[in-house]
Amino acid sequence: KQEVTQIPAALSVPEGENLVLNCSFTDSAIYNLQWFRQDPGKGLTSLLLIQSSQREQTSGRLNASLDKSSGRSTLYIAASQPGDSATYLCAVLDGPLQGAQKLVFGQGTRLTINP
């Protein structure tokens, strides 16, 4: 059974710092990995999608990497801003080749950027 773990559970840094959020998964047979942002009491906003054949994806100040063989992904946020404060969720898409796949989520990293 796929398990997704995110470290750290919470992170507080001053504005302007670069930071890395970590995600690990137990079964490397995934189709893709998606990073989401969740503001308190709100929905899930997709940030980056990395297909299993890719090593990284970039969008603005965000860069996500994927190492399937070691079961790890990182989300790098450059020049952090107070508006980046949110919970960041990692989710892997797995399931049988012939059948329905589903997203398995980590518990999230709660990020606070201090002005």
Add this chain to the structure above:
Amino acid sequence: EPEVTQTPSHQVTQMGQEVILRCVPISNHLYFYWYRQILGQKVEFLVSFYNNEISEKSEIFDDQFSVERPDGSNFTLKIRSTKLEDSAMYFCASSPTTTYGYTFGSGTRLTVV
């Protein structure tokens, strides 16, 4: 940018009542999903739906739950007889293929009292 729309944003219901949560997926997507997040816990899979039938369901999705696509645009989750432990944020999602990225709606917060 296309969105997944969920209504209502918040629903309060009495234990034992039936509730219907509504979703409008992105129009050209073919795969639809419901997930839920109990406060302080992980987002967890409930059910996937394709070609007017359930593709897969989790152990959470028992007989009190049902899904339906009553027309070409809506996708609903019905909880027949709500329990206190059904209180959670319910998210609808859609995707164009099984292995493409998902787009989630903003969620319905269900409170059972």
